[in-house]
Amino acid sequence: MNAIELTPDQKIAKIGPGNIWHNVYSALEKLGLTVVGGRVADIGVGGLTLGGEITAVFILVLLANSEAGGISFFSGAYGWGCDNVVNYEVCNAA
16 A cells, blocks of 8 residues: 555656655655655645545656655646546455
C-alpha cells in the first residue's frame, strides 16, 4: 500500500495510497523527479488525490527536474493532483 514504482522510461509513477507526500517526494527527488501532489508533506496520497478514504493505486505522470509540488505548487501549469492521474486501480473488500 505504500510502494512507489516507476515505469522503465521514468515518466509514470505507480504510487500506493498508503503513502504520504513526503515519502513520495523524497523517493522521486533522488532521481530528479516529482509529481503534482500535496503541498503539505504529511498529507496522505489517497485522501488528497480522491478527497476521501478510498483505497486505490495511483499512477501519476512524473515531472522531470522539478521542485516538490490536490492543489499543488504546479497547479497553475499542470492542474490539480487528480488531473494528473493516468489510472486508478480500485481494490474492493470482498
